[in-house]
Protein backbone atom coordinates (compact mmCIF):
# COMPACT_ATOMS: atom_id res chain seq x y z
CA UNK A 1 0.00 0.00 0.00
CA UNK A 2 2.72 2.46 0.96
CA UNK A 3 4.62 1.33 -2.11
CA UNK A 4 1.59 2.00 -4.27
CA UNK A 5 1.09 5.51 -2.89
CA UNK A 6 4.80 6.22 -3.27
CA UNK A 7 4.61 5.03 -6.87
CA UNK A 8 1.62 7.24 -7.64
CA UNK A 9 3.29 10.22 -5.99
CA UNK A 10 6.50 9.59 -7.93
CA UNK A 11 4.56 9.28 -11.18
CA UNK A 12 2.71 12.56 -10.56
CA UNK A 13 5.91 14.39 -9.72
CA UNK A 14 7.78 13.03 -12.73
CA UNK A 15 4.90 13.91 -15.02
CA UNK A 16 4.68 17.44 -13.71
CA UNK A 17 8.46 17.86 -13.73
CA UNK A 18 8.54 16.85 -17.37
CA UNK A 19 5.91 19.42 -18.29
CA UNK A 20 7.32 22.08 -15.98
CA UNK A 21 11.02 22.03 -16.73
CA UNK A 22 10.91 23.53 -20.24
CA UNK A 23 9.82 26.86 -18.72
CA UNK A 24 13.26 27.25 -17.20
CA UNK A 25 14.74 27.56 -20.68
CA UNK A 26 12.99 30.95 -20.79
CA UNK A 27 13.12 32.15 -17.17
CA UNK A 28 15.50 31.38 -14.36
CA UNK A 29 14.22 29.58 -11.26
CA UNK A 30 14.96 32.66 -9.13
CA UNK A 31 13.05 34.93 -11.48
CA UNK A 32 10.16 32.48 -11.60
CA UNK A 33 9.82 32.17 -7.85
CA UNK A 34 10.76 35.67 -6.74
CA UNK A 35 9.50 37.67 -9.69
CA UNK A 36 6.19 39.39 -9.18
CA UNK A 37 5.27 40.14 -12.76
CA UNK A 38 3.04 37.65 -14.51
CA UNK A 39 2.53 38.52 -18.16
CA UNK A 40 2.05 35.19 -19.90
CA UNK A 41 0.97 36.64 -23.25
CA UNK A 42 3.06 39.26 -25.00
CA UNK A 43 1.65 42.74 -24.36
CA UNK A 44 2.45 45.65 -26.62
CA UNK A 45 6.22 46.14 -26.44
CA UNK A 46 6.42 44.65 -23.00
CA UNK A 47 7.40 41.05 -23.60
CA UNK A 48 6.37 38.15 -21.38
CA UNK A 49 7.06 37.75 -17.67
CA UNK A 50 6.67 34.66 -15.53
CA UNK A 51 7.05 35.51 -11.83
CA UNK A 52 4.75 33.75 -9.39
CA UNK A 53 5.91 35.26 -6.13
CA UNK A 54 2.58 36.95 -5.41
CA UNK A 55 0.69 33.73 -6.09
CA UNK A 56 2.91 31.79 -3.71
CA UNK A 57 2.51 34.43 -1.07
CA UNK A 58 -1.26 34.49 -1.54
CA UNK A 59 -1.51 30.71 -1.29
CA UNK A 60 0.52 30.57 1.89
CA UNK A 61 -1.16 33.65 3.37
CA UNK A 62 -4.72 32.47 2.69
CA UNK A 63 -4.05 28.94 3.87
CA UNK A 64 -2.42 29.93 7.13
CA UNK A 65 -5.01 32.57 7.85
CA UNK A 66 -7.78 30.06 7.14
CA UNK A 67 -6.00 27.58 9.37
CA UNK A 68 -5.72 30.10 12.18
CA UNK A 69 -9.44 30.86 12.03
CA UNK A 70 -10.44 27.21 11.63
CA UNK A 71 -8.21 26.00 14.44
CA UNK A 72 -9.37 28.57 16.95
CA UNK A 73 -13.03 27.99 16.19
CA UNK A 74 -12.58 24.27 15.56
CA UNK A 75 -10.64 23.53 18.70
CA UNK A 76 -13.32 25.27 20.72
CA UNK A 77 -16.01 23.21 19.02
CA UNK A 78 -14.01 20.00 19.42
CA UNK A 79 -13.42 20.64 23.13
CA UNK A 80 -17.12 21.33 23.53
CA UNK A 81 -18.10 18.14 21.70
CA UNK A 82 -15.64 15.91 23.52
CA UNK A 83 -15.65 17.34 27.02
CA UNK A 84 -18.93 19.18 27.56
CA UNK A 85 -21.63 17.71 25.30
CA UNK A 86 -23.41 14.57 26.45
CA UNK A 87 -22.99 11.46 24.38
CA UNK A 88 -26.55 11.89 23.18
CA UNK A 89 -25.77 15.39 21.91
CA UNK A 90 -22.69 14.01 20.16
CA UNK A 91 -24.60 11.36 18.25
CA UNK A 92 -26.96 14.11 17.18
CA UNK A 93 -24.30 16.61 16.10
CA UNK A 94 -21.77 14.37 14.30
CA UNK A 95 -24.03 13.60 11.29
CA UNK A 96 -24.44 17.35 10.71
CA UNK A 97 -20.70 17.83 10.68
CA UNK A 98 -20.34 15.03 8.14
CA UNK A 99 -23.04 16.68 6.08
CA UNK A 100 -21.09 19.95 6.05
CA UNK A 101 -18.02 18.10 4.85
CA UNK A 102 -19.95 16.78 1.90
CA UNK A 103 -20.98 20.16 0.46
CA UNK A 104 -19.14 20.81 -2.83
CA UNK A 105 -16.74 23.72 -2.86
CA UNK A 106 -18.62 25.61 -5.60
CA UNK A 107 -21.50 25.94 -3.20
CA UNK A 108 -19.21 27.39 -0.57
CA UNK A 109 -17.90 29.76 -3.25
CA UNK A 110 -21.45 30.88 -4.04
CA UNK A 111 -22.21 31.51 -0.40
CA UNK A 112 -18.93 33.40 -0.18
CA UNK A 113 -19.88 35.59 -3.12
CA UNK A 114 -23.39 36.28 -1.92
CA UNK A 115 -22.70 36.77 1.73
CA UNK A 116 -19.06 37.60 2.40
CA UNK A 117 -18.16 39.54 -0.71
CA UNK A 118 -21.36 41.53 -0.43
CA UNK A 119 -20.64 42.21 3.21
CA UNK A 120 -17.11 43.41 2.47
CA UNK A 121 -18.45 45.56 -0.37
CA UNK A 122 -20.84 47.24 2.05
CA UNK A 123 -18.12 47.84 4.60
CA UNK A 124 -16.17 49.68 1.94
CA UNK A 125 -13.71 47.14 0.59
CA UNK A 126 -13.16 47.86 -3.08
CA UNK A 127 -15.25 45.31 -5.11
CA UNK A 128 -15.65 43.22 -1.97
CA UNK A 129 -13.38 40.39 -3.15
CA UNK A 130 -10.43 39.99 -0.84
CA UNK A 131 -7.98 37.65 0.83
CA UNK A 132 -9.88 37.72 4.11
CA UNK A 133 -13.08 36.59 2.40
CA UNK A 134 -11.19 33.68 0.86
CA UNK A 135 -9.63 32.76 4.19
CA UNK A 136 -13.00 32.79 5.93
CA UNK A 137 -14.64 30.61 3.29
CA UNK A 138 -11.70 28.27 3.37
CA UNK A 139 -11.79 28.05 7.14
CA UNK A 140 -15.47 27.12 7.04
CA UNK A 141 -14.58 24.36 4.59
CA UNK A 142 -11.80 23.06 6.83
CA UNK A 143 -13.92 23.13 9.99
CA UNK A 144 -15.90 19.91 9.64
CA UNK A 145 -12.79 17.90 9.02
CA UNK A 146 -10.85 19.56 11.84
CA UNK A 147 -13.69 19.28 14.32
CA UNK A 148 -14.52 15.65 13.68
CA UNK A 149 -10.96 14.38 13.66
CA UNK A 150 -9.72 16.43 16.59
CA UNK A 151 -12.77 15.79 18.76
CA UNK A 152 -12.17 12.10 18.24
CA UNK A 153 -8.68 12.23 19.69
CA UNK A 154 -9.76 14.65 22.44
CA UNK A 155 -12.52 12.26 23.41
CA UNK A 156 -10.00 9.47 23.80
CA UNK A 157 -7.79 11.49 26.12
CA UNK A 158 -10.78 12.77 28.01
CA UNK A 159 -11.92 9.23 28.76
CA UNK A 160 -8.46 8.43 30.03
CA UNK A 161 -7.52 11.48 32.03
CA UNK A 162 -10.55 13.45 33.16
CA UNK A 163 -11.42 11.00 35.95
CA UNK A 164 -7.82 10.97 37.13
CA UNK A 165 -7.79 14.76 37.35
CA UNK A 166 -11.19 14.92 39.05
CA UNK A 167 -10.09 12.32 41.59
CA UNK A 168 -7.26 14.66 42.58
CA UNK A 169 -9.80 17.41 43.19
CA UNK A 170 -8.59 19.34 40.15
CA UNK A 171 -11.07 21.52 38.29
CA UNK A 172 -12.39 20.04 35.06
CA UNK A 173 -11.25 22.94 32.87
CA UNK A 174 -7.80 22.90 34.39
CA UNK A 175 -7.49 19.21 33.53
CA UNK A 176 -8.77 19.85 30.02
CA UNK A 177 -6.23 22.62 29.44
CA UNK A 178 -3.27 21.04 31.19
CA UNK A 179 -3.67 17.36 30.34
CA UNK A 180 -6.33 16.54 27.79
CA UNK A 181 -5.44 19.07 25.08
CA UNK A 182 -1.65 18.57 25.41
CA UNK A 183 -2.17 14.79 25.37
CA UNK A 184 -3.83 15.08 21.97
CA UNK A 185 -1.31 17.66 20.77
CA UNK A 186 0.41 15.39 18.30
CA UNK A 187 -2.74 14.16 16.66
CA UNK A 188 -4.07 17.73 16.55
CA UNK A 189 -0.93 18.77 14.69
CA UNK A 190 -1.36 15.85 12.34
CA UNK A 191 -4.94 16.93 11.59
CA UNK A 192 -3.65 20.41 10.92
CA UNK A 193 -1.12 19.33 8.31
CA UNK A 194 -3.74 17.39 6.44
CA UNK A 195 -6.02 20.40 6.64
CA UNK A 196 -3.39 22.82 5.41
CA UNK A 197 -2.71 20.56 2.45
CA UNK A 198 -6.36 20.74 1.57
CA UNK A 199 -6.41 24.49 2.06
CA UNK A 200 -3.49 25.05 -0.31
CA UNK A 201 -4.96 22.88 -3.01
CA UNK A 202 -8.50 24.22 -2.73
CA UNK A 203 -9.26 26.03 -5.96
CA UNK A 204 -12.87 26.77 -6.67
CA UNK A 205 -14.13 28.50 -3.56
CA UNK A 206 -10.98 30.59 -3.21
CA UNK A 207 -11.01 31.60 -6.86
CA UNK A 208 -14.59 32.81 -6.56
CA UNK A 209 -13.94 35.30 -3.78
CA UNK A 210 -10.27 36.28 -3.83
CA UNK A 211 -10.52 38.71 -6.74
CA UNK A 212 -7.82 37.10 -8.88
CA UNK A 213 -5.44 39.99 -9.36
CA UNK A 214 -1.69 39.58 -9.36
CA UNK A 215 -1.07 41.55 -6.19
CA UNK A 216 0.86 40.84 -3.03
CA UNK A 217 -1.74 39.58 -0.52
CA UNK A 218 -3.05 41.97 2.09
CA UNK A 219 -5.95 41.24 4.40
CA UNK A 220 -8.53 43.32 2.55
CA UNK A 221 -6.87 43.43 -0.88
CA UNK A 222 -7.38 41.22 -3.91
CA UNK A 223 -4.88 38.56 -4.74
CA UNK A 224 -4.65 35.23 -6.55
CA UNK A 225 -3.64 31.77 -5.41
CA UNK A 226 -1.48 29.31 -7.36
CA UNK A 227 -4.35 26.89 -7.75
CA UNK A 228 -6.57 29.68 -9.06
CA UNK A 229 -4.05 30.83 -11.69
CA UNK A 230 -3.69 27.29 -12.96
CA UNK A 231 -7.43 26.72 -13.12
CA UNK A 232 -8.15 30.06 -14.77
CA UNK A 233 -5.40 30.00 -17.38
CA UNK A 234 -4.85 26.36 -18.25
CA UNK A 235 -7.76 26.39 -20.68
CA UNK A 236 -6.41 29.30 -22.70
CA UNK A 237 -2.69 28.56 -22.55
CA UNK A 238 -1.41 27.30 -25.89
CA UNK A 239 -0.32 23.71 -25.58
CA UNK A 240 3.49 23.54 -25.37
CA UNK A 241 3.94 27.31 -24.98
CA UNK A 242 6.07 28.81 -22.22
CA UNK A 243 2.82 29.89 -20.57
CA UNK A 244 1.63 26.27 -20.57
CA UNK A 245 4.88 25.03 -19.03
CA UNK A 246 4.90 27.86 -16.50
CA UNK A 247 1.51 26.78 -15.20
CA UNK A 248 2.84 23.27 -14.67
CA UNK A 249 5.85 24.73 -12.91
CA UNK A 250 3.51 26.69 -10.64
CA UNK A 251 1.76 23.41 -9.81
CA UNK A 252 5.13 21.88 -9.05
CA UNK A 253 5.92 24.72 -6.64
CA UNK A 254 2.58 24.12 -4.91
CA UNK A 255 3.40 20.44 -4.43
CA UNK A 256 6.87 21.26 -3.12
CA UNK A 257 5.48 23.70 -0.57
CA UNK A 258 2.92 21.16 0.60
CA UNK A 259 5.51 18.40 0.91
CA UNK A 260 7.89 20.72 2.75
CA UNK A 261 5.23 21.65 5.30
CA UNK A 262 4.25 18.03 5.64
CA UNK A 263 7.79 16.81 6.34
CA UNK A 264 8.60 19.83 8.47
CA UNK A 265 5.67 19.26 10.80
CA UNK A 266 6.21 15.50 10.89
CA UNK A 267 9.78 16.03 12.02
CA UNK A 268 8.57 18.48 14.60
CA UNK A 269 6.09 15.90 15.90
CA UNK A 270 8.87 13.32 16.16
CA UNK A 271 10.95 15.69 18.24
CA UNK A 272 8.11 16.46 20.67
CA UNK B 273 -11.71 2.11 66.90
CA UNK B 274 -12.22 5.63 65.58
CA UNK B 275 -13.69 5.75 62.12
CA UNK B 276 -12.15 7.84 59.38
CA UNK B 277 -15.06 7.67 57.04
CA UNK B 278 -18.49 6.10 57.28
CA UNK B 279 -21.75 5.86 55.38
CA UNK B 280 -25.25 6.05 56.72
CA UNK B 281 -28.14 4.43 54.91
CA UNK B 282 -26.46 4.96 51.56
CA UNK B 283 -28.55 4.10 48.50
CA UNK B 284 -27.41 4.43 44.90
CA UNK B 285 -29.67 4.09 41.89
CA UNK B 286 -28.46 4.04 38.29
CA UNK B 287 -31.41 5.07 36.18
CA UNK B 288 -34.01 2.60 37.41
CA UNK B 289 -31.61 0.03 38.79
CA UNK B 290 -30.90 0.04 42.52
CA UNK B 291 -27.24 -0.77 42.95
CA UNK B 292 -26.68 -0.13 46.65
CA UNK B 293 -29.36 -0.44 49.30
CA UNK B 294 -29.18 1.02 52.78
CA UNK B 295 -25.46 0.63 53.33
CA UNK B 296 -24.35 1.73 56.78
CA UNK B 297 -20.73 0.94 57.33
CA UNK B 298 -17.67 2.53 58.87
CA UNK B 299 -14.03 2.40 57.89
CA UNK B 300 -11.63 2.57 60.84
CA UNK B 301 -8.73 4.97 60.85
CA UNK B 302 -5.20 3.81 60.03
CA UNK B 303 -6.27 0.39 58.94
CA UNK B 304 -6.96 -1.48 55.74
CA UNK B 305 -10.57 -2.34 54.96
CA UNK B 306 -11.31 -4.65 52.06
CA UNK B 307 -14.58 -4.53 50.19
CA UNK B 308 -15.33 -7.91 48.67
CA UNK B 309 -18.24 -9.57 46.96
CA UNK B 310 -19.31 -11.18 43.69
CA UNK B 311 -18.92 -9.29 40.43
CA UNK B 312 -21.55 -6.59 39.94
CA UNK B 313 -22.51 -6.44 43.62
CA UNK B 314 -21.69 -2.74 43.89
CA UNK B 315 -18.13 -2.66 45.26
CA UNK B 316 -16.89 -0.01 42.84
CA UNK B 317 -20.07 1.96 43.36
CA UNK B 318 -19.58 1.98 47.13
CA UNK B 319 -15.97 3.07 46.74
CA UNK B 320 -16.88 5.88 44.35
CA UNK B 321 -19.58 7.16 46.70
CA UNK B 322 -16.97 7.74 49.36
CA UNK B 323 -15.32 10.60 47.49
CA UNK B 324 -18.45 11.55 45.58
CA UNK B 325 -16.93 10.49 42.23
CA UNK B 326 -20.26 8.70 41.83
CA UNK B 327 -21.73 12.07 40.83
CA UNK B 328 -19.57 12.05 37.71
CA UNK B 329 -21.56 9.03 36.50
CA UNK B 330 -24.49 10.23 34.41
CA UNK B 331 -27.88 9.21 35.84
CA UNK B 332 -26.54 8.08 39.21
CA UNK B 333 -28.83 9.07 42.08
CA UNK B 334 -27.52 9.13 45.59
CA UNK B 335 -29.37 9.18 48.89
CA UNK B 336 -28.06 8.77 52.40
CA UNK B 337 -24.93 10.30 53.85
CA UNK B 338 -21.20 9.91 53.94
CA UNK B 339 -19.21 11.35 56.84
CA UNK B 340 -15.52 12.08 57.04
CA UNK B 341 -14.82 12.31 60.74
CA UNK B 342 -17.82 14.36 61.86
CA UNK B 343 -18.34 16.25 58.61
CA UNK B 344 -20.96 15.37 56.05
CA UNK B 345 -19.28 15.10 52.64
CA UNK B 346 -22.30 16.58 50.92
CA UNK B 347 -21.71 19.88 52.71
CA UNK B 348 -18.00 19.99 51.88
CA UNK B 349 -16.64 21.66 48.76
CA UNK B 350 -16.07 18.86 46.28
CA UNK B 351 -12.44 19.72 45.62
CA UNK B 352 -11.65 19.60 49.33
CA UNK B 353 -13.35 16.24 49.64
CA UNK B 354 -11.42 14.85 46.69
CA UNK B 355 -8.25 16.20 48.19
CA UNK B 356 -8.88 14.46 51.47
CA UNK B 357 -9.89 11.21 49.82
CA UNK B 358 -7.49 9.89 47.19
CA UNK B 359 -8.56 7.41 44.51
CA UNK B 360 -6.53 4.86 42.56
CA UNK B 361 -8.11 3.14 39.58
CA UNK B 362 -7.99 -0.44 38.41
CA UNK B 363 -5.79 0.32 35.41
CA UNK B 364 -3.03 2.79 36.12
CA UNK B 365 -3.62 6.11 34.34
CA UNK B 366 -0.52 8.24 34.76
CA UNK B 367 -0.74 11.53 32.85
CA UNK B 368 1.36 11.46 29.68
CA UNK B 369 4.08 13.54 31.35
CA UNK B 370 7.26 12.78 33.22
CA UNK B 371 7.11 11.12 36.63
CA UNK B 372 8.11 14.44 38.18
CA UNK B 373 5.28 16.31 36.45
CA UNK B 374 2.79 13.61 37.45
CA UNK B 375 3.71 13.96 41.08
CA UNK B 376 3.77 17.75 41.11
CA UNK B 377 0.54 18.13 39.17
CA UNK B 378 -1.79 18.33 42.15
CA UNK B 379 0.62 20.29 44.41
CA UNK B 380 1.08 22.90 41.66
CA UNK B 381 -2.67 23.11 41.19
CA UNK B 382 -3.04 23.73 44.91
CA UNK B 383 -0.58 26.60 44.71
CA UNK B 384 2.71 24.97 45.57
CA UNK B 385 5.31 26.54 43.26
CA UNK B 386 8.46 26.35 45.29
CA UNK B 387 10.92 24.12 43.48
CA UNK B 388 12.58 22.75 46.62
CA UNK B 389 9.24 21.99 48.14
CA UNK B 390 8.10 20.17 45.01
CA UNK B 391 11.35 18.18 44.87
CA UNK B 392 10.76 17.14 48.44
CA UNK B 393 7.17 16.06 47.76
CA UNK B 394 8.27 13.96 44.77
CA UNK B 395 10.95 12.23 46.76
CA UNK B 396 8.82 11.69 49.85
CA UNK B 397 5.85 10.21 48.00
CA UNK B 398 8.01 7.98 45.83
CA UNK B 399 9.73 6.72 48.94
CA UNK B 400 6.35 5.95 50.47
CA UNK B 401 5.54 3.63 47.58
CA UNK B 402 9.05 2.18 47.62
CA UNK B 403 9.88 3.51 44.20
CA UNK B 404 12.39 6.27 44.85
CA UNK B 405 15.59 4.24 44.74
CA UNK B 406 14.29 2.31 41.77
CA UNK B 407 13.57 5.30 39.53
CA UNK B 408 15.35 8.29 41.04
CA UNK B 409 17.45 8.72 37.89
CA UNK B 410 14.42 8.59 35.62
CA UNK B 411 12.23 11.25 37.19
CA UNK B 412 12.07 13.13 33.90
CA UNK B 413 11.22 10.08 31.85
CA UNK B 414 7.63 9.76 30.66
CA UNK B 415 5.53 7.94 33.24
CA UNK B 416 4.04 5.88 30.42
CA UNK B 417 7.41 4.20 29.84
CA UNK B 418 7.40 2.28 33.14
CA UNK B 419 6.05 -1.21 33.81
CA UNK B 420 2.43 -1.68 34.83
CA UNK B 421 3.36 -2.27 38.46
CA UNK B 422 5.58 0.80 38.53
CA UNK B 423 2.88 2.88 36.86
CA UNK B 424 0.37 1.76 39.47
CA UNK B 425 2.77 2.77 42.25
CA UNK B 426 3.33 6.11 40.52
CA UNK B 427 -0.44 6.56 40.55
CA UNK B 428 -0.63 5.69 44.25
CA UNK B 429 2.15 8.21 44.90
CA UNK B 430 0.29 10.78 42.79
CA UNK B 431 -2.87 10.24 44.84
CA UNK B 432 -0.78 10.85 47.97
CA UNK B 433 0.55 14.17 46.67
CA UNK B 434 -2.80 15.79 47.39
CA UNK B 435 -2.25 14.88 51.08
CA UNK B 436 -5.37 12.76 51.61
CA UNK B 437 -6.46 11.15 54.88
CA UNK B 438 -8.13 8.28 53.11
CA UNK B 439 -6.89 6.28 50.13
CA UNK B 440 -9.38 4.36 47.98
CA UNK B 441 -8.17 1.66 45.62
CA UNK B 442 -10.37 -0.18 43.12
CA UNK B 443 -8.82 -3.57 42.33
CA UNK B 444 -5.39 -1.95 42.00
CA UNK B 445 -3.60 -5.22 41.32
CA UNK B 446 -5.97 -6.91 38.90
CA UNK B 447 -3.83 -5.99 35.90
CA UNK B 448 -0.53 -6.83 37.58
CA UNK B 449 1.63 -9.92 38.01
CA UNK B 450 2.29 -11.65 41.34
CA UNK B 451 5.53 -9.83 42.03
CA UNK B 452 4.11 -6.33 41.46
CA UNK B 453 1.05 -7.33 43.45
CA UNK B 454 3.06 -8.32 46.47
CA UNK B 455 5.14 -5.13 46.25
CA UNK B 456 1.95 -3.08 46.25
CA UNK B 457 0.56 -5.08 49.16
CA UNK B 458 3.70 -4.37 51.17
CA UNK B 459 3.39 -0.70 50.22
CA UNK B 460 -0.20 -0.54 51.43
CA UNK B 461 0.67 -2.21 54.74
CA UNK B 462 3.25 0.50 55.33
CA UNK B 463 0.94 3.29 54.21
CA UNK B 464 -1.74 2.43 56.75
CA UNK B 465 0.42 4.00 59.45
CA UNK B 466 -0.35 7.37 57.88
CA UNK B 467 -3.51 6.80 55.91
CA UNK B 468 -6.82 5.01 56.09
CA UNK B 469 -6.95 2.51 53.26
CA UNK B 470 -10.02 1.07 51.59
CA UNK B 471 -9.46 -1.47 48.87
CA UNK B 472 -11.86 -3.25 46.56
CA UNK B 473 -10.56 -6.66 45.60
CA UNK B 474 -11.95 -9.76 43.97
CA UNK B 475 -9.04 -11.74 45.31
CA UNK B 476 -10.01 -13.34 48.63
CA UNK B 477 -6.44 -14.37 49.38
CA UNK B 478 -5.38 -10.75 48.99
CA UNK B 479 -8.13 -9.59 51.31
CA UNK B 480 -6.90 -12.16 53.85
CA UNK B 481 -3.32 -10.98 53.58
CA UNK B 482 -4.09 -7.28 53.83
CA UNK B 483 -7.22 -6.58 55.76
CA UNK B 484 -7.88 -5.40 59.24
CA UNK B 485 -11.54 -5.22 58.43
CA UNK B 486 -13.67 -6.79 55.72
CA UNK B 487 -16.94 -5.61 54.19
CA UNK B 488 -18.89 -8.18 52.22
CA UNK B 489 -21.52 -7.05 49.74
CA UNK B 490 -23.94 -9.06 47.68
CA UNK B 491 -26.57 -7.71 45.27
CA UNK B 492 -26.13 -4.21 46.61
CA UNK B 493 -26.66 -5.15 50.23
CA UNK B 494 -24.22 -5.30 53.08
CA UNK B 495 -24.24 -8.96 54.12
CA UNK B 496 -21.53 -9.04 56.72
CA UNK B 497 -18.75 -6.89 58.07
CA UNK B 498 -16.22 -7.35 60.78
CA UNK B 499 -12.60 -7.58 61.68
CA UNK B 500 -10.64 -9.81 59.36
CA UNK B 501 -9.86 -12.59 61.87
CA UNK B 502 -13.48 -13.17 62.77
CA UNK B 503 -14.74 -12.64 59.26
CA UNK B 504 -12.51 -15.26 57.68
CA UNK B 505 -12.44 -17.77 60.51
CA UNK B 506 -16.01 -17.78 61.68
CA UNK B 507 -18.31 -15.90 59.33
CA UNK B 508 -21.87 -15.64 60.53
CA UNK B 509 -23.89 -15.41 57.37
CA UNK B 510 -24.37 -18.45 55.13
CA UNK B 511 -23.79 -16.29 52.01
CA UNK B 512 -20.39 -15.32 53.37
CA UNK B 513 -19.55 -18.95 53.87
CA UNK B 514 -20.59 -19.76 50.33
CA UNK B 515 -18.57 -16.87 48.93
CA UNK B 516 -15.43 -17.73 50.85
CA UNK B 517 -15.88 -21.35 49.93
CA UNK B 518 -15.91 -20.36 46.27
CA UNK B 519 -19.52 -21.31 45.56
CA UNK B 520 -19.79 -18.14 43.48
CA UNK B 521 -17.41 -15.40 42.72
Ligand SMILES: Nc1ncnc2c1ncn2[C@@H]1O[C@H](COP(=O)(O)OP(=O)(O)OP(=O)(O)O)[C@@H](O)[C@H]1O
Pocket residue numbers: 286287289291309310311312313314315316317318329330474
Ligand atom coordinates in the same frame (compact mmCIF):
# COMPACT_ATOMS: atom_id res chain seq x y z
N1 LIG C 1 -22.82 3.78 34.76
C1 LIG C 1 -23.67 2.78 35.06
N2 LIG C 1 -24.93 2.84 34.61
C2 LIG C 1 -25.81 1.85 34.90
N3 LIG C 1 -25.51 0.75 35.63
C3 LIG C 1 -24.26 0.63 36.11
C4 LIG C 1 -23.26 1.63 35.85
N4 LIG C 1 -22.10 1.25 36.43
C5 LIG C 1 -22.37 0.07 37.04
N5 LIG C 1 -23.65 -0.30 36.84
C6 LIG C 1 -24.29 -1.51 37.38
O1 LIG C 1 -24.27 -1.41 38.77
C7 LIG C 1 -23.97 -2.66 39.38
C8 LIG C 1 -22.79 -2.51 40.32
O2 LIG C 1 -21.65 -2.12 39.60
P1 LIG C 1 -20.23 -2.02 40.26
O3 LIG C 1 -19.30 -1.56 39.22
O4 LIG C 1 -20.30 -1.22 41.50
O5 LIG C 1 -19.95 -3.53 40.62
P2 LIG C 1 -18.60 -4.19 41.16
O6 LIG C 1 -18.98 -4.91 42.40
O7 LIG C 1 -17.52 -3.20 41.23
O8 LIG C 1 -18.33 -5.26 40.03
P3 LIG C 1 -16.92 -5.80 39.49
O9 LIG C 1 -16.43 -6.78 40.50
O10 LIG C 1 -17.29 -6.47 38.21
O11 LIG C 1 -16.02 -4.61 39.32
C9 LIG C 1 -23.69 -3.62 38.24
O12 LIG C 1 -24.81 -4.43 38.09
C10 LIG C 1 -23.50 -2.76 37.05
O13 LIG C 1 -24.01 -3.39 35.91
Ligand SMILES: [Mg+2]
Pocket residue numbers: 315316317442
Ligand atom coordinates in the same frame (compact mmCIF):
# COMPACT_ATOMS: atom_id res chain seq x y z
MG1 LIG D 1 -15.68 -2.88 40.18
